[in-house]
Amino acid sequence: MRVAIYIRVSTKLQEDRYSLKAQTTELTRYAESQNWKIIDIFKDVDSGTKLDKDGLEAMLDQVEDGKIDIVLCIEQDRLSRLDTIKWEYLKGVLRDNRVKIAEPGNIVDLSNEDDEFISDLKNLLAQRSRRDLLRKMMRGKRQKTREGKVWGKQPEEYHYNKETEEVTVNEERSWIIPFIDSLYIEKGLGANAIAKELNKISKTAEGKLWTNQQVLGKLKNPAYHGVLQKTFSNGETITVPGVYPPLRSELMYARIQNILKKRYRRKPAEPHFLRDVTIMCSTCQREISVKKHYTYSRDKTKKYGIFLLTHTNEITQSKCIAKPVINDKRVKYRIAKAVKDILTDTNKITEYIDSDFDETELFRIDADVKKLQKLDADVRTKMDKLLDLYLDDKWPKEKLDERYRMLEEQAKRIEADLKEKNRKRALIQSDKLNYDTVTEFFSIASRFEELLEPADQQRLIGSLFPTATLDTEKNRLTLHALLPQQVTVDVNIPIESIEEVTEREIMEQAKIRYIKAQQILNEQKGLSLEALSRLIGSQPTTLKWDQERFGAFKHLAPNKQSSAVRQQRVALLKEELRRDPAISGRQLENKTGINRKMIYKLIEEEGLKQ
Known part of the structure; x- marks a missing residue:
């Protein structure tokens, strides 16, 4: 029997701890004891949830070339912790080439239904063990918090000794809290003003300038009156008093929270037609907000409110290369025009929608799916590596948790995008997604200009376009229309210049x-x-x-200086002079209603008495 040995660890950390060399030695001895011919040894230092690994792909090439009868690994989870779709693909390649999976002491024949069922169970258990490890980690952290034991990064005003698990005051930084409290309570300064005062004296522990957000964090943190408080991803908040040496009294904390509530009581946001649309910046991938800004007339007597599309806070805005600031007037008219054009002129649809819902679009979707699948595999690899770092116990757990949550959210978004792309492909193939269905959907938006109340416009646009992307480089706002079929169609709205x-x-x-x-x-x-x-x-x-x-006004009196009026007056004077050549200027004025000076002027210029 020809055998390929496959060994894998998730990261370099595991490579040292679980030893690829030890796996190689054990599997080589086992193959020799079975009188199998070792064709090659393939190895990967990568995630088991990832299909496109160099070692695995090289091995599958040998499988498809008919050079291998058995794949030998320490445990099946070394070969795969793949999701169902990827696992089915891997099984299909092995089964089609009549290749078996072997562990020391056990062989699985994928052409046998019972063996395949057992193999599927092992794959599911490998995935489940990974999830169980995560749950155990979170349970351990919750229990540690309940016991009043701190973990993760601590406030700079405290020292934490991991060996004794003791928290002590950092005398070099402990002055910060009473200093902030004094300025906030006694002098009535706000967070921005306090940050400026701090910057005159000292920088943060990281050597950076103080910001208003950092000051607010100090004002809100219950640790400074001794309380350990953590909120976990399952929604549970655990509060344990008497953990930290207090730097402010509980009464002072209560006074501060009362003032914060009064100062930062938010009014409901003013209605705006884009308020319910989640807009992302294409440059930095951070959210864009609708913010009201006030400006004044030149003489400073009138105050005007304008709405701007920009980043939520100054820090995010300063970090973004594009630094978007777009007046809403530059998109509102174009949105209404786009809806009207799509509904009234089918030839203009392609100006806004970059899709013909044909083979070209299907090819584009397939390319997007491949990119998303690769991105999904990369994200899950990073999640696996975080687990290894967590187990290594050399890294701050709080930072690892934060990073893991970010990756988890990213994985969910990728999964949702993949499902949406597959739905879109199926609809186009069955001719259920085309220009007609898009036009029918946009008929709902035809009421946009009729709605005078901003709140009504906000609800309508938010229901049709839940998300959007602002691209200042291409000078456009792309609205992602969510059709009833649960697929999105991009509508490109050009941004007007000032x-x-x-x-x-x-x-x-x-x-x-x-x-x-x-x-x-x-x-x-x-x-x-x-x-x-x-x-x-x-x-x-x-x-x-x-x-x-x-066009000319109707019912407007003729211009006295116009040629038509002059001709009319000349005709009247000619008629009167024909009847009575000796008529006086006063008599002409009474009969024609023309001013006497004008009469004399016309008689002379037109030669009426010659």
């Missing part, structure tokens, strides 16, 4: 002024342009420009 917004607003104001002027003329027919301008509150020249943009 000049485009200004020009559009000027035109909108001109249209409003034009409509108002026409309404006045409908009620007061025959008004002159000068009289109309006084009623509107605009210059006559401005109303002339409005007529050039939108």
Whole structure:
């Protein structure tokens, strides 16, 4: 029998602890005792949840070339802790090539249903043991907290001795708490002002400048009046008094919390059409918020509120290379226009939606799926390595927990994206996702411009587009429309420039002024342009420009300087002079209503008495 020996550890730490050499020695002796011919020894220092490992892939190449009859490993979990889909793929390759899995003392024939069932159980147990280890870790930390034992990184005002498990005051930093309390309670300074005062005296323990968030953390932390308090991922909060040497009294802590509640009592956010949309920055992958900013008129007499799309806080904004600050006016009009274009002109759909729901799109989805699968494998490898670091007991457990939670959230998002991509592929293949279904979905948004209340606009847009991505480099906001089929379609909204917004607003104001002027003329027919301008509150020249943009006003009195009026007057004078060539200027004025100076001017210029 031809055998391939496969050995694996998750990380370099395990390579030292569990010894690849020891596995090799034991498996080589076992193969020789069975009179098997060793074809090659394959090894990996990588996660068991990952399929694309160099050693494993090299071994599978030999399997598919028909060079191997048995894969020998210490335990099956060395070969696989794969999820169901990847495990089925691996079994399929081995089964199709009639290759068995062997452990010392046991052989599994995957073509045998009973053997395959046992092998599946081992794979599930390997996955479960990994989850059990995590649960035990968290249970241990909760129990340690209940016993009043601290763990992880401690506040800089304390020292923690791991050997004696004793917490003592750090005399070099203990002054910080009474200093902050004094400024906050006695002088009434806020967190920003206190941070500035601290920076005049000292930096943080890490040698950095103090921030308002760090000051707030000190004000809110119950450790400084002796209390150990931890909140865990299962929602449980454990509180143990008398653990830390107190640096402030419990009464002082209560006073501080009371003031904090009053100062930081948040008002409900003002409604905004993008308030319910989770917007991410394409540059730094952090969230973008809708923030209200106030500005003033040039003479400082009027205050205006404007909404900006920017990062939630100054620190995040400063770290982002793009540093986005987008006035909401630059996207609101374009969103309404996109909805209208999609509903009224099928030729314009491709301007906003970069998909034809065809073979090209399917190819793109398949490429995305492969990337997500690789990303998923990488994340799970990192999670496995964190477990090894945790067991090594050389790293701060609090930091490892925080990192693990981040990876866990990332893994969940990747899994959700994979499911969504597969749903989208199936819908396109069955012709259940096309331009018609998208247009039908967008018909709901046709009411957007009709909704006058910002809260109604907020609910509508939030329900249609739960998420979005702001890309300042490409100058666009991509709305991720969530269709009833639970798949997303990206709608690319170009962001207007400041000049485009200004020009559009000027035109909108001109249209409003034009409509108002026409309404006045409908009620007061025959008004002159000068009289109309006084009623509107605009210059006559401005109303002339409005007529050039939108058409001549109806019922407006003719311009006295116009050629049509002059011709009309000349005709009246000719008729009167024909009847009575000796008629006087006063008589002409009474009969025609034309000013006498104008009469004399027209008679001379037109030669009416020749």
